[in-house]
Each structure stands twice: as C-alpha cells, then as structure tokens.
Amino acid sequence: MNIKINGKIYEAKAGEAIFAVCKKNGIKVPTLCSTKKFQEGVCRICVVEIGGRLVTSCNTKVCEGMEIVTESEKIEKARRINLELLWADHAGKCATCKKNQMCELQNLALEYKIENFHFIPRKGEITGAEELDLIKDNWSRVVVENENPCISRNSELCIECRRCINICPEKKFGFNYRGNSVVVGTPYEKVLDCSFCGKCVEACPTGALTDQNNYLKIVEDLDNLEKFSVAVLDLGIEEKILKAMGKISPEKDLNKLLINLGFEKIVKLGKENLKIEFVKNIKDEYSRTKKINQQDIVVFFISSRIYEKAKRDKNLDYILSEREVARLVRDKEKIKIGKIHPIK
Secondary structure, three states: OEEEEOOEEEEOOOOOEHHHHHHHOOOOOOOOOOOOOOOOOOOOOOEEEEOOEEEEOOOOEOOOOOEEEOOOHHHHHHHHHHHHHHHHOOOOOHHHOOOOOOOHHHHHHHHOOOOOOOOOOOOOOOOHHHHHHHHHHHHOOOOEEOOOOOEEEEHHHOOOOOHHHHHOOOOOOEEEOOHHHOEEEOHHHOOOOOOOOOHHHHHOOOOOEEEOOOHHHHHHHHHOOOOEEEEEEOOOHHHHHHHHHOOOOOOOOHHHHHHHHOOOEEEEOOHHHOOHHHHHOHHHHHHHHOOOOHHHEEEEEEOOOHHHHHHOEOOEOEEEOHHHHHHHHHHHHHHHHHHHOOOO
16 A cells, blocks of 8 residues: 655555654654554654644554655654653653663653753742642652662653553563552562563663662772773674664774774684583683782673573672663773863
8 A cells, every 4th residue: 555654655555653764764753652563652753744733653554655754843742741741750860871872761751851841840839838748649659679689660760651560571561559659660669580581771761770780889890990900792782882872972983983982802703612611711710821819800691692691600700780880881982071171
C-alpha cells in the first residue's frame, strides 16, 4: 500500500505502525517508550498529525491513502507539553546523574529547548508544609537498590516507560501500587535476582537502571600512577562503546580514549579466547613477563556481559560496560574543559 508522509509517497505493509514506517524510511520521530520490538504509546512523544488530529505513531497502524505529518507547530507543542509532564515526574538531578549527557529524556529536553517547566512548582508557590508533605509522599515510594552485584536501581529517576518490563526475558519487573502512586519495580520490591543479562539497563532511557560498580574506586585506580591498568576488550565491544558515547567526545579512536583514561595496556579478545578464565590469567602473565607485582596490576574487563560482575575476584578487579566507559570519558572531558576554561 502507499501512504503519504510530509507530502511524499512511501510504501508500507498492512499492519505496520506509522512509527516503524517512518524509522524504516529515515524520518525522525522521537520516542521514550518504544523500541524496535515493542510499541507502547505511553510517553506520547511520538505524536504525529493525521487530518488535523494528533495520534501516537508507535501504535497507530497505517492504511491505504493515509496522509501523515510528522512536524508541525501543533505537534511540537504537544511534544513539549508531554516532555514537561515527564520531567515533572522525574527527579531532574542531571548534574549528579550517572546518565548525564547519555540520557534520552535529557537529550529530548535539550532538543526541544524545554526551559520553563510549567508543571513543577516554583519557589514560593507552595507553602513549607505542603512541600514537606509532597516530598514525604514522593519518597515513600522511591526505591534505591544497590544490593545486587550487577545493576543499580533508583525509581526516583524512572519515567514508567515500560521498556524494562517489556524487554526482560525473565519478567522481573512490573508495576507496584495503583493510580498516581504506581511505580516500576520488582515484586514486593525485593532485591533484584536474575541472570543479569543487562538488557534492562541497555533499554532504560534515564538513570533509573544503571551499572553497579564502585565508580570512585575505579577513577582512583586509573589515576594512580603506581598501578598498571589493563583494559581487556570483549569481542564486538568497541562499536558499542563509541555508540554509547554519542556526542560526548569528538575523539573516535578508542585506543586513544582508553589511554587518556589511564590504561597502560589494551588487550582485545578474539574468538579463540572469549572465556573469562583468559582474562583472569592476565595478572599472572604480566607479573611474569613484565616483572610487575600482582597487587599493582589492575585488570578491567570491558564487556556487555555484565553478569560477569558477580564473578569478580582478586584476578579480575572490574567489569565495565560500554556505558561506564562512556561515563569515564564524559567525566574526563569535563576535567579537561575545566582546566582550559576554569569554572568560576
């Protein structure tokens, strides 16, 4: 069938969502809840216009002769309002967030120039007692969990997009409470216990689900000139790191980026040595061949296999995901900018 998008004719299949057809043809439509496999229509950022009526493109199916507009003043206004509503229910603590500059909500807010948040009370607009009651109510449902070995959870940053619910192969996430008290979490808010495949962290558009690690200790070890830091790159991780970094750094040479972070040696795994035991033997090898004390060798396995974090021992100091490497690069860039242009 043929449909018209922004005045041009495109081919589409029966049953296809407008969002899917747009994506297939390189027509940008923003979203915070939909993925390649799941179309939710929850965030309502993907609205488009059909005959003057706004509809969510992710769960509206195409039909013969349909005429769609993806950009207009009416559409932009709706997207801005929906972004502001999501922000009002979001902590908005960007400066201290792990996902700062890597957050989809933040990126869209910047793209749509969301500066005035009409749904967030300004100082002086509510009384001290009201503010205290509001904070108590909000925090009564916030769950911060750092007890499992691989994934950190902070429901204060959650926008209830359902991505983690949809993508989890073990169905570990769902909705708790009801009405305006609803939050995404584990059953009875128990400590997350799963295979830690990491799909939920990868899918999360904000900092609600992030990688578990002692970040300050990682930075300390990388900056320690007495430590010999080794980065072991898992197969296929290089492309994922560069994708995770987005616009954080103009440098696209991964070796240069890792050396700049403080790594003295970079080892790339091949198909013949993918087992974690190979990584754990690196300390023995470098101690023997380079005459370095084992306690001065710090081994970082950079991989999307975040379940390996649970297997960390004295021979393998850290498992870093592509997101954590991007975060390290981001913070290194901040320091560099601060030195060139000191923050007053």
